Amino acid sequence: MPTALVTGGAGYIGSVTARLLLERGWSVTVLDDLSAGHRAAVPAKARFVEGEIGDRGAVRAALEGGRPDCVLHFAALTYVGHSFERAHDYFAVNIGGTSMLLAELVEHGVANFVFSSSCTVYGEPDSVPIDEAATVKPAVSPYGQTKQTCESMLSWLASTGKLSFAALRYFNAAGSTDDLGEDHRPETHLIPLVIDAVLGRAPELKVFGNDYPTRDGTCIRDYVHVRDLADAHVAAAELLLAPSTPRGTRHIVNLGTGTGSSNLEVIQAVEKVSGRKVPYCFAPRRPGDAPALVADNAHARKLLGWNPRYTTIESVVETAWKWRVENPTGYPGGEEE
Ligand SMILES: NC(=O)c1ccc[n+]([C@@H]2O[C@H](COP(=O)([O-])OP(=O)(O)OC[C@H]3O[C@@H](n4cnc5c(N)ncnc54)[C@H](O)[C@@H]3O)[C@@H](O)[C@H]2O)c1
Structure with a gap:
């Protein structure tokens, strides 16, 4: 073994x-x-x-x-x-x-x-x-x-x-398995922050920058x-x-998956999965945020025989949403924070 x-x-x-x-x-x-x-x-x-x-x-x-x-x-x-x-x-x-x-x-x-x-x-x-x-x-x-x-x-x-x-x-x-999820304190990652905004557990979401040279002006990341x-x-x-x-x-x-999602596309995915509106506003750009970061994963596929199964942002968000709803205070101890 x-x-x-x-x-x-x-x-x-x-x-x-x-x-x-x-x-x-x-x-x-x-x-x-x-x-x-x-x-x-x-x-x-x-x-x-x-x-x-x-x-x-x-x-x-x-x-x-x-x-x-x-x-x-x-x-x-x-x-x-x-x-x-x-x-x-x-x-x-x-x-x-x-x-x-x-x-x-x-x-x-x-x-x-x-x-x-x-x-x-x-x-x-x-x-x-x-x-x-x-x-x-x-x-x-x-x-x-x-x-x-x-x-x-x-x-x-x-x-x-x-x-x-x-x-x-x-x-x-991003995303969760059935019983293991994302529970950072404080949370800084977009998907849990969007979900928490929908659930009323976090303030209105701030989207940093809507004037990037991307398809909708917001940053693109590979989840x-x-x-x-x-x-x-x-x-x-x-x-x-x-x-x-x-x-x-x-x-x-x-x-990475090889596909990028913009901040607004992540918001739309959470709205689709949750059936609720995400409260958000635009804020100025943050220094150091690149407009787009998307992987070419050909090497991982060839070297490791890697074949990522979660290829759409909705499929990733669905798992994160499920875990966050089922674990409202995160892992044990979360309710004390
Ligand atoms: N989450 C992402 O999107 C992402 C992206 C790129 C790279 N990474 C890297 O992946 C790794 C894991 O990230 P994560 O999101 O799971 O973070 P995480 O904070 O959930 O996990 C890090 C773990 O390391 C432990 N730890 C921290 N300092 C320690 C120390 N000095 N000794 C022993 N344990 C210590 C923490 O208690 C925690 O359990 C990190 O190295 C991170 O930099 C994460």
């Missing part, structure tokens, strides 16, 4: 991936400090270690069960806006913590690593859809800088034969379903483990 260490496995994407690994017969340990994740989201069959990736003792405790065949590293601070105010924390956790984690993994002879990267590494791209050959521009946020730096650290470790890795550059993760992301992670881990993959292999892979 292959074994995995999943950091950030109490979080949104990590918990869905940990669940899928278990379903596919992996043995899973989750390392999470619960700073943003939820104990209830950790699959019951996973071994759980509460602790920080930057704490050598916690990482060693997570490795106690034996050297994992693959580490899937989701744990990070994840708010782009917040990263401007708390850049030092983002550097400490996302870069310092990852560096400490990697040092310990190399020490223990861990050979395979899957990293949660982001389309933010492309900054404002020259053209869309974006493929992996697109230039990685200077970072547009401290958060983006941390993803670029972690990818560079991994490249150096791979080039010196210490490990193999896949950096998966997600576009916008990729969290279950499809989980599929790609398992495929990437399996690929790294394959005997034909030499030590030092480096894969960079975009994960």
Whole structure:
């Protein structure tokens, strides 16, 4: 039975991936400090270690069960806006913590690593859809800088034969499974914010900018379903483990559907799925928001045999709506917030 260490496995994407690994017969340990994740989201069959990736003792405790065949590293601070105010924390956790984690993994002879990267590494791209050959521009946020730096650290470790890795550059993760959903506090992602505005749990939605050079003037993003992301992670881990993959292999892979939805199209999708009007208004553009970010996912399809199943914005929104309605206060503890 292959074994995995999943950091950030109490979080949104990590918990869905940990669940899928278990379903596919992996043995899973989750390392999470619960700073943003939820104990209830950790699959019951996973071994759980509460602790920080930057704490050598916690990482060693997570490795106690034996050297994992693959580490899937989701744990990070994840708010782009917040990263401007708390850049030092983002550097400490996302870069310092990852560096400490990697040092310990190399020490223990861990050979395979899957990293949660982001389309933010492309900054404002020259053209869309974006493929992996697109230039990685200077970072547009401290958060983006941390993803670029972690990818560079991994490249150096791979080039010196210490490990193999896949950096998966997600576009916008969205949607829910039957019992695992998006519960960030505060929430900054568009789909849950639109749903909360409809449900009266959040104020009127602000749409930032309606004068972008896009089909309706609002920003366009590529919303990729969290279950499809989980599929790609398992495929990437399996690929790294394959005997034909030499030590030092480096894969960079975009994960998006290949189709973009504008902010107004997301609002329309929520209106269609919920049967209710979304209260919204337009606000000025936010600095750093690219007009359109859409993936060219041909490489993911070929390399990983990846075939995202949620290809329309309505199908993604439907799952997010269902989870949000069935879990009005999110995971347990939400009602106290
Ligand atoms: N959600 C997206 O659209 C998106 C897009 C691109 C990249 N990503 C990346 O994917 C990963 C997962 O994102 P998410 O949306 O699931 O975020 P999340 O906040 O739901 O999950 C992150 C998890 O990491 C844990 N964590 C944070 N700091 C930690 C630390 N120092 N030690 C141990 N655990 C720690 C949190 O408690 C949480 O459970 C992140 O690395 C994020 O940057 C997310």
